[in-house]
Amino acid sequence: MQYETCSFGFDVLACPRCGGRLRLVALIEEARVIRRILGHLGLPTEVPAARPARSPPSVFDVVDDGGVGDRCVP
Secondary structure (H helix, E strand, C coil): CCCCCEECCEECCECCCCCCECCCCCCCCCHHHHHHHHHHCCCCCCCCCCCCCCCCCCCCEEECCCCCCCEEEC
16 A cells, blocks of 8 residues: 655655655554653653644735735735
């Protein structure tokens, strides 16, 4: 089975050191095992608290740039 490996323009199966192809060798789904591995690596084992959503983007005004095309500025 072939999977899509490019996410946001970043190939997740490209080795960051040599550029070669990485391959998936295991998929761990048990929370107990995941916590044990993360703890052994000294990484956080608890899910961080959710942060509040950011406010919506500010409204931009359209500026006339002499007919070249409209552009937005804050």
